[in-house]
Amino acid sequence: xxxxTKEQILDTAEELLVEQGIDGVxxxxxxxxxxxxxxxxxxxxxxxxxxxxxxxxxxxxxxxRERIALLDAAESEAGDGPLPVDRIFYAMxxxxxxxxxxxxxxxxxxxxxxxxxxxxADYLEAVFEExxxxxxxRMNRAFRRAAPHLPEKELRWRVHFAVGAMAHxxxxxxxxxxxxxxxxxxxxxxxxxxxxxxxxSAGMNASAANGAGGGVR
Amino acid sequence: xxxxTKEQILDTAEELLVEQGIDGVxxxxxxxxxxxxxxxxxxxxxxxxxxxxxxxxxxxxxxxRERIALLDAAESEAGDGPLPVDRIFYAMxxxxxxxxxxxxxxxxxxxxxxxxxxxxADYLEAVFEExxxxxxxRMNRAFRRAAPHLPEKELRWRVHFAVGAMAHxxxxxxxxxxxxxxxxxxxxxxxxxxxxxxxxSAGMNASAANGAGGGVR
DNA sequence: TTCTGATTCAAACGTATGTTTGAATTCTAA
DNA sequence: TTAGAATTCAAACATACGTTTGAATCAGAA
Numbered sequence: 075x076x077x078x079t080k081e082q083i084l085d086t087a088e089e090l091l092v093e094q095g096i097d098g099v100x101x102x103x104x105x106x107x108x109x110x111x112x113x114x115x116x117x118x119x120x121x122x123x124x125x126x127x128x129x130x131x132x133x134x135x136x137x138x139r140e141r142i143a144l145l146d147a148a149e150s151e152a153g154d155g156p157l158p159v160d161r162i163f164y165a166m167x168x169x170x171x172x173x174x175x176x177x178x179x180x181x182x183x184x185x186x187x188x189x190x191x192x193x194x195a196d197y198l199e200a201v202f203e204e205x206x207x208x209x210x211x212r213m214n215r216a217f218r219r220a221a222p223h224l225p226e227k228e229l230r231w232r233v234h235f236a237v238g239a240m241a242h243x244x245x246x247x248x249x250x251x252x253x254x255x256x257x258x259x260x261x262x263x264x265x266x267x268x269x270x271x272x273x274x275s276a277g278m279n280a281s282a283a284n285g286a287g288g289g290v291r
Numbered sequence: 292x293x294x295x296t297k298e299q300i301l302d303t304a305e306e307l308l309v310e311q312g313i314d315g316v317x318x319x320x321x322x323x324x325x326x327x328x329x330x331x332x333x334x335x336x337x338x339x340x341x342x343x344x345x346x347x348x349x350x351x352x353x354x355x356r357e358r359i360a361l362l363d364a365a366e367s368e369a370g371d372g373p374l375p376v377d378r379i380f381y382a383m384x385x386x387x388x389x390x391x392x393x394x395x396x397x398x399x400x401x402x403x404x405x406x407x408x409x410x411x412a413d414y415l416e417a418v419f420e421e422x423x424x425x426x427x428x429r430m431n432r433a434f435r436r437a438a439p440h441l442p443e444k445e446l447r448w449r450v451h452f453a454v455g456a457m458a459h460x461x462x463x464x465x466x467x468x469x470x471x472x473x474x475x476x477x478x479x480x481x482x483x484x485x486x487x488x489x490x491x492s493a494g495m496n497a498s499a500a501n502g503a504g505g506g507v508r
Numbered sequence: 509t510t511c512t513g514a515t516t517c518a519a520a521c522g523t524a525t526g527t528t529t530g531a532a533t534t535c536t537a538a
Numbered sequence: 539t540t541a542g543a544a545t546t547c548a549a550a551c552a553t554a555c556g557t558t559t560g561a562a563t564c565a566g567a568a
Contacts, residue, residue: 097314238459276497
């Protein structure tokens, strides 16, 4: 059956890509683990590159749709007023981290997403921009309204830092659990999201730079 | 001359590793760009793996020594009292980000460091633990004293998020500059550090979770 | 059943990689 | 200057990879 083979390849590729990275996993390893023929990848996808893209897009599109849906809900609830910062961050973090509640593929993909972001493969850069364009615009606009006192530059920096905190957590669930002896465990999803929202919101709500260069030391 | 060849290989490898990742760059590319013979790598380092390790350790050891020196200075200045949170974060961020002031190798290595952290190559994991063991211990102790009211779990999460913000910035200097049309530019080092310290300190100083599960929504 | 298109399969192709080899060359010290 | 070690070099080795090929097999409609 055709469709079954294609999905089998996608699932197995996603699993192995998480564990070993794009360059670390070969088509032979994928097809062998999926119990399909080596040539099936090229028959169904065209190339390894296209397979990697397909693995990524299949899930990230759903996550970003959910993020935008959460933004929509929050905005219609807020009427004409600005959104609370923590609601925006919740919309940003929750769908990605929550995906880990799917015990089968979720946790794998959570790490894969961070991994893709880190690998910076050229052909993934375009996919990134396309899949994130609308979301980034919506997020920036929401933050702008939520923190109108903040200089644009400072606001962008803080969004960037918050994305970093999230990406780090997505990419790294094993390491943080190990280094804290299980105290911090990203598989406890709601707890993780709550801590992340608290941290990022407090960071975003901090007072801006006082004058020129006024930092520590 | 022996030493010159070895350093030439290290420098060139660092440069190319940043641009193309560990698996993306071949020994042939490195040795050709360095204008040395292919076999020199194995003569001086033993293997590609050992070369990669050497590239990493050469700089990260210096950065972590500087971090600990900053902690020492802050602690002797503070006497018996706890350190301000922003001083701890400054000690954590500044040496890594400041390395980018070296216009020759600095910026490259800043990205390489984040890249290594993301790649999670098995043989790098051991190097990471060794090179960071002392620093992590010192940092955790300093934060514990600086925020005694904070539950251990919450404290560890926040340190983790702050590390994420830093790693993201280190790994990503091109992307953030591009996405903000130059507004946020990690090559403006002090400005970057200041923004990062403000963000992380505010996140660390946020009030802890109020009761069970009390977050957004 | 028979035919046609879709799918699977084993095998091979061409290329790039990390590594090794052994001779040639350069440096160092007596 | 010269013996001996250190270093460089061109060439080859073995392997793994993504991709292609063409025949074999399967599915479903006539």
